[in-house]
Amino acid sequence: MKTITVAKGDGIGPEIMDATLKILKAANAQIKIEEIEVGEKVYLSGNTSGISKDAWQTIRKNKIFLKAPITTPQGGGYKSLNVTMRKSLGLYANIRPCKSLHPFVSTKHKDMDVVIIRENEEDLYGGIEHQQTDEVVQCLKLISRPGCEKIIRYAFEYARLYGRKKVTCFTKDNIMKQTDGLFHRVFDEIAQEYPNIENEHWIIDIGAARLADTPEMFDVIVMPNLYGDVVSDVAAQIAGSVGLAGSSNIGDSCAMFEAIHGSAPMIANQNVANPSGLLQGAILMLNHIGQTEVAEKIQNAWLKTVEEGIHTFDVYKEGISKQKVSTSEFADAVIANL
Amino acid sequence: MKTITVAKGDGIGPEIMDATLKILKAANAQIKIEEIEVGEKVYLSGNTSGISKDAWQTIRKNKIFLKAPITTPQGGGYKSLNVTMRKSLGLYANIRPCKSLHPFVSTKHKDMDVVIIRENEEDLYGGIEHQQTDEVVQCLKLISRPGCEKIIRYAFEYARLYGRKKVTCFTKDNIMKQTDGLFHRVFDEIAQEYPNIENEHWIIDIGAARLADTPEMFDVIVMPNLYGDVVSDVAAQIAGSVGLAGSSNIGDSCAMFEAIHGSAPMIANQNVANPSGLLQGAILMLNHIGQTEVAEKIQNAWLKTVEEGIHTFDVYKEGISKQKVSTSEFADAVIANL
Ligand SMILES: CC(C)[C@H](C(=O)O)[C@@H](O)C(=O)O
Ligand SMILES: CC(C)[C@H](C(=O)O)[C@@H](O)C(=O)O
Numbered sequence: 175m176k177t178i179t180v181a182k183g184d185g186i187g188p189e190i191m192d193a194t195l196k197i198l199k200a201a202n203a204q205i206k207i208e209e210i211e212v213g214e215k216v217y218l219s220g221n222t223s224g225i226s227k228d229a230w231q232t233i234r235k236n237k238i239f240l241k242a243p244i245t246t247p248q249g250g251g252y253k254s255l256n257v258t259m260r261k262s263l264g265l266y267a268n269i270r271p272c273k274s275l276h277p278f279v280s281t282k283h284k285d286m287d288v289v290i291i292r293e294n295e296e297d298l299y300g301g302i303e304h305q306q307t308d309e310v311v312q313c314l315k316l317i318s319r320p321g322c323e324k325i326i327r328y329a330f331e332y333a334r335l336y337g338r339k340k341v342t343c344f345t346k347d348n349i350m351k352q353t354d355g356l357f358h359r360v361f362d363e364i365a366q367e368y369p370n371i372e373n374e375h376w377i378i379d380i381g382a383a384r385l386a387d388t389p390e391m392f393d394v395i396v397m398p399n400l401y402g403d404v405v406s407d408v409a410a411q412i413a414g415s416v417g418l419a420g421s422s423n424i425g426d427s428c429a430m431f432e433a434i435h436g437s438a439p440m441i442a443n444q445n446v447a448n449p450s451g452l453l454q455g456a457i458l459m460l461n462h463i464g465q466t467e468v469a470e471k472i473q474n475a476w477l478k479t480v481e482e483g484i485h486t487f488d489v490y491k492e493g494i495s496k497q498k499v500s501t502s503e504f505a506d507a508v509i510a511n512l
Numbered sequence: 513m514k515t516i517t518v519a520k521g522d523g524i525g526p527e528i529m530d531a532t533l534k535i536l537k538a539a540n541a542q543i544k545i546e547e548i549e550v551g552e553k554v555y556l557s558g559n560t561s562g563i564s565k566d567a568w569q570t571i572r573k574n575k576i577f578l579k580a581p582i583t584t585p586q587g588g589g590y591k592s593l594n595v596t597m598r599k600s601l602g603l604y605a606n607i608r609p610c611k612s613l614h615p616f617v618s619t620k621h622k623d624m625d626v627v628i629i630r631e632n633e634e635d636l637y638g639g640i641e642h643q644q645t646d647e648v649v650q651c652l653k654l655i656s657r658p659g660c661e662k663i664i665r666y667a668f669e670y671a672r673l674y675g676r677k678k679v680t681c682f683t684k685d686n687i688m689k690q691t692d693g694l695f696h697r698v699f700d701e702i703a704q705e706y707p708n709i710e711n712e713h714w715i716i717d718i719g720a721a722r723l724a725d726t727p728e729m730f731d732v733i734v735m736p737n738l739y740g741d742v743v744s745d746v747a748a749q750i751a752g753s754v755g756l757a758g759s760s761n762i763g764d765s766c767a768m769f770e771a772i773h774g775s776a777p778m779i780a781n782q783n784v785a786n787p788s789g790l791l792q793g794a795i796l797m798l799n800h801i802g803q804t805e806v807a808e809k810i811q812n813a814w815l816k817t818v819e820e821g822i823h824t825f826d827v828y829k830e831g832i833s834k835q836k837v838s839t840s841e842f843a844d845a846v847i848a849n850l
Contacts, residue, residue: 246686254687282620282725298653303690309657311690315636319647346738348584349592352641353651379741380774383749386724387620400684404717404742411721436718 176463177206179233183242184214185437186447186501191242193449193505194456200509201475203460203468208232212255213244213437224255233263239430240459242452243437253301260294265423265430266321267328268292268402269458272389272409272419278481279414280491286389286413291332292402293325293357294423299399317353317398322360328424329396330368340372341365344381344397344405357398378405386412410434417447417488420454422462429462431455445500448486450476453508475511479504482511514801515544517571521580522552523775524785524839529580531787531843532794538847539813541798541806546570550593551582551775562593571601577768578797580790581775591639598632603761603768604659605666606632606740607796610727610747610757616819617752618829624727624751629670630740631663631695632761637737655691655736660698666762667734668706678710679703682719682735682743695736716743724750748772755826758792760800767800769793783838786824788814791846813849817842820849 180195182188198205210229217224224246233239241259246252259265269291276284302314326343333341343361345354358375365373376384378401385392386408397405410419416435423430433451441447453476460469483496484507490498499507518533520526536543548567555562562584571577579597584590597603607629614622640652664681671679681699683692696713703711714722716739723730724746735743748757754773761768771789779785791814798807821834822845828836837845 257687298684299687301687303688305690311655311694313653313655313688313691315651315653317649317651346636346741349595349637349639350641350651352643352649356649379745380749380754382720382742383745383754386746387749401742403684404720404739407717407721408724408746411718411725416718416721 175204175206176238176465177208177236178238178240178459179236180207180209181212181239181241181244182209183212183437184245185243185439185442187213187242187244187437189443189445189501190433190447190449190452193501194452196505197453197472197508198456201468201472201512204465208236212241214247217247217252222252223258224252225259234428237428238459238463239428240456241430241432243433243435245437245439257299257301259430260423261299263428263430264295264425265428266293266295266324267424268294268421269332269424270406270410270419270421270434272406272413274413275418275477275480277494278483279418279489280494281412281414283389283412288385288389288392288409288413289332289338289394290402290406290409291325291329291394291396292406293321293397293399295399296321297399315350315353317356319356319360322357323364326361326364326396329394330364330371333371333394334368338371338394340374340393342381342392342395343373343375344378344395344401345375346378348377354398361396382408385409389413406434415448415489416451418450418454420451420456420458422455422458429459431459431462445502446487447501448488449501449505450480471512472508475508478511479507482507513542513544514576514803515546515574516576516578516797517574518545518547519550519577519579519582520547521550521775522583523581523777523780525551525580525582525775527781527783527839528771528785528787528790531839532790534843535791535810535846536794539806539810539850542803546574550579552585555585555590560590561596562590563597568600572766575766576797576801577766578794579768579770581771581773583775583777595637595639597768598761599637601766601768602633602763603766604631604633604662605762606630606759607670607762608744608748608757608759608772610744610751612751613756613815613818615832616821617756617823617827618832619750619752621727621750626723626727626730626747626751627670627676627732628740628744628747629663629667629732629734630744631659631735631737633737634659635737653688653691655694657694657698660695661702664699664702664734667732668702668709671709671732672706676709676732678712678731680719680730680733681711681713682716682733682739683713684716686715692736699734720746723747727751744772753786753827754789755786756788756792758789758794758796760793760796767797769797769800783840784825785839786826787839787843788818809850810846813846816849817845820845
């Protein structure tokens, strides 16, 4: 029995977390849940960090954290808690598998199976911004050699572990010769240690363009933080929907698992949201803690449900889908397929 | 008769420029050409800026500049001449129309007609990078209020002039609250002056994802420099090919017109490159200098050629294309259709 931290988050968070936990329980995942409160309610109670000291302690103690989407209030002073958590916990690697499920989910890209590995602590996400004059503001992009080494080695190790053939690197080092140049240089260095894995580098502009057009060309792609943010949303969406993708945030001691989409307040409390992204996050988590059998069982049941055309509204499409279901109905259908 | 500056550039540059100029001449465009040398040869002759003082003078005198792709040598010390020219000439607006030509050119997006308006001087393109320690490098992202105002007003004026219905703004202001926040704020301000044009803002990650998946949702999109670099390549590629798109770089006194693709040295000197991107740049130029009739004549002849299935190898596709032609054959086919 493994104790994990769970945060139900904001917007559609509670609904999709309940659905996910119900499936995990039905599948008999060997986990015990310790719930914490983070996000909007904490912000609005006057704690501008969105998270209490106790919650930090719980996360650090359990080391494994399943997190629903959270909302950062608009306006001055609030920092993104998502980013704070990634940095404070040293979660340097963000892994986002994007695989199309043709012909069961509508997609223009039938043979897509790409894993985006995104650096998760540095780059423009440092949050260092300042106002120079009344009319000029600046933000600092930070790239460090240790940061590059960690994420790039992670990408090649990932490829080796999962039998992937190629690791591609995206940067804009024709413009940012020092920062992105360092990332590219470290990529070339580490690639040499993996002679059995193909490696290549694309300038991000044309690389992203080819990915959006012909994702079959790519396998594992590693890149700095902000590019990874944009490219992973593009990849997930063209594979089917950002609503179907989960992600892991991996550090040396802790790991956090989540959906890649946001808290979608517009459709909250209507029992219509798709729990698949968070469920995919939970499956990544189960694999990470060694519960691979139950992870596979849930993945197969989920796949069977999706293949049966049992779809929430976001991926529902006439002619492909069979039945439009609610959040809880979708969870029940997955459970029935376990 | 209007005198324009022309640079034939590097790689495939001379071939596609010759093809383009041949078409312009056959169409009886009222232009006189003054040629300058910029790029690789100039770099390698020892001038590390890639451009001579005389060439600058010619560009500034004629004000209108048609430029083929150029190559910046790899390695330390060389700055991108493309970027230097945009900044030195104050070319603050980069306009990239991306329209699919279904069923004549293979695309997964049949009804796409998007114009990307990219800020062209600021952002991470400032080229301000420095090494902090042996292991840490930084790059400065700069956003100014006048810079935002100019490009955003340009986008709305463009929409008004061309009868476009909506202007969308992409930023990452949930993370970069000051820099991207300023861009977004100025967008909201200026949008109010155009009550007849719809306006909306998307976070760049999900915005780019929706664009890659469902480009019909968008019309005119305005954004900071680096996002515009990536998003315009994505848009052009999914519309058909980056090889088909031209762009204008507009300033208060000068304007430069180019293809959006690079100099493709791998396929240089083989008479196989597609001159369409540069030709599209030339058509934008003719419209800009008021030669709208000849611009339309060339555009129609080009469209007819493409619709006849006369394609260079890059867009050639069995079942859609009729005839695979060389660079010069393509130009001749366009001329025959004038
Ligand atoms: C919510 C936001 C801070 C976050 C990011 O930018 O990383 C999100 O877009 C993501 O990709 O997880
Ligand atoms: C060649 C390069 C400097 C340029 C850019 O990054 O702007 C190119 O990618 C473009 O989009 O015109």
